[in-house]
Amino acid sequence: MLSVKFETVTKTYGDKVALSALDLDIEKGSFVSLLGPSGSGKSTTLNLLAGMLRPDEGEIWIDGNPVSHLSPDKRNIAMVFQSYALYPHMSVGENLAFPLRARRHRRDRQAIAEAIGKVAESLGLGDLLDRFPKELSGGQQQRVALGRAMIRNPKVFLLDEPLSNLDVRLRIKMRRDIKDLHDRVGATTIYVTHDQSEALSLSDKVAVFNEGRLQQYASPLEIYEKPVNTFVANFVGERGMNFIEGSLRSRNGKSVFSAPGMELVIPGRGADDAVILGFRMEAIEPARDDRADARGLIKQVELVGPDRVVLLELEGGQEVVCRTDAGVILNKGETHGFVLTRGKLSFFDKQSGDALASAR
Ligand SMILES: Nc1ncnc2c1ncn2[C@@H]1O[C@H](COP(=O)(O)OP(=O)(O)O)[C@@H](O)[C@H]1O
Ligand SMILES: [Mg+2]
Known part of the structure; x- marks a missing residue:
């Protein structure tokens, strides 16, 4: 050795x-x-x-x-x-x-x-x-x-x-x-x-x-x-990461990520005009009540082993892949609310693709 x-x-x-x-x-x-x-x-x-x-x-x-x-x-x-x-x-x-x-x-x-x-x-x-x-x-x-x-x-x-x-x-x-x-x-x-x-x-x-x-x-x-960075985020994982472009601003000690059709309040991560939110398909799931982070149109449902992999189009037009277990029924053509798991979000600088320091 x-x-x-x-x-x-x-x-x-x-x-x-x-x-x-x-x-x-x-x-x-x-x-x-x-x-x-x-x-x-x-x-x-x-x-x-x-x-x-x-x-x-x-x-x-x-x-x-x-x-x-x-x-x-x-x-x-x-x-x-x-x-x-x-x-x-x-x-x-x-x-x-x-x-x-x-x-x-x-x-x-x-x-x-x-x-x-x-x-x-x-x-x-x-x-x-x-x-x-x-x-x-x-x-x-x-x-x-x-x-x-x-x-x-x-x-x-x-x-x-x-x-x-x-x-x-x-x-x-x-x-x-x-x-x-x-x-x-x-x-x-x-x-x-x-x-x-x-x-x-x-x-x-x-x-x-x-x-x-x-x-x-x-x-x-x-x-x-x-x-x-976004290269590693995309290269690693079965499907790469979901990316959504937007901006971060501070509000009452928290941060708010805004993108078309989406406003997300998260623990403080500073402010930045041009960021990319990244999250893996297991970090987004159908909302159980009316508190949703984003609404999405179901475009495709694929059975992958015990899971379903669902392709969504969010209201802002972004395409996102989500994974649910096969017990959750989502039908093509329907619209649902979705929530993002806060602890599983990454933020990258849009220009360089590097992870934001405060997000690591
Ligand atoms: N003998 C060689 N002559 C010229 N270019 C080479 C030679 N070997 C590798 N390269 C170039 O160096 C880069 C890295 O190659 P390599 O280490 O083989 O990549 P990987 O193993 O990751 O596929 C590539 O762009 C490749 O084209
Ligand atoms: Mg090689």
Whole structure:
């Protein structure tokens, strides 16, 4: 288990900045996801740490030691990629043994057999050791790839979208396996994904990237409930956040948010002419009495598992998504009053998209 630290690390390709002044502190033994859309700098970050790339500026530290000058094989790191790249002419057992036969890690037969046994057991590969990759399902192949990376007992484990070639159910199962593995082995794990649900469900902390810049680095709950800007708010969550543009003003120690068709009295959050109110679909619900924050026309009702997801058009014309349990009957074409849960509202500056300081 080792800690990892990026200090103002920048990587450019020609005049394209792939990663901009990254500062990131990863505690030893933790599970951290790098989350962001395609092209946001996630793989660049991982490849810099693995030693496949060198930073243009800044330094990377592993367990307090600078490593930028070290070659990949001196970093005690293992990496698993999206394409598992097993050796097709080798059995599962031979694939697992391969890293131990490589020059720097040569060991005797007995030690290799023991190491294979241990990894095979922890990944449920015991019955597959004599098979060849083409005789395995996608999930089994990916498990072998994980095993091949684990076999040297790396102190840091890097995974670059390792599940994106698998179908949804298998992905959810493998997700659990990876988490389980981390809990047992305890190696510092850095997991790259563009799938927000994967990042939130697996990680101790999530680092959200956009356009080569780290946006927010926090626990999954904080990322979800207190996004630092509208980018994070929208990228995280099943449906992104609902946004309503308006203004905030002070009144009797409280604040009033005003938007077309809506006036919302909330605990004091100062005044600002141009803000965006953000809230998740579980923060709005049908009013039980005549005290509603806004009225909305029901445009669409979707059954999603045990819930209904309802698309509303508020009186001011804003479209909003709301989640109710299936027991609440809302019919398309009807108009209802809705209330917003005060503790679950976020406010952002309209110009910059940054969360208002008083709202955090
Ligand atoms: N070898 C390369 N040459 C030129 N541009 C690159 C190279 N690798 C990555 N990039 C660019 O750097 C940016 C970040 O890429 P990457 O780290 O692979 O993103 P991600 O893994 O988040 O999808 C992208 O704009 C990508 O096009
Ligand atoms: Mg990538």
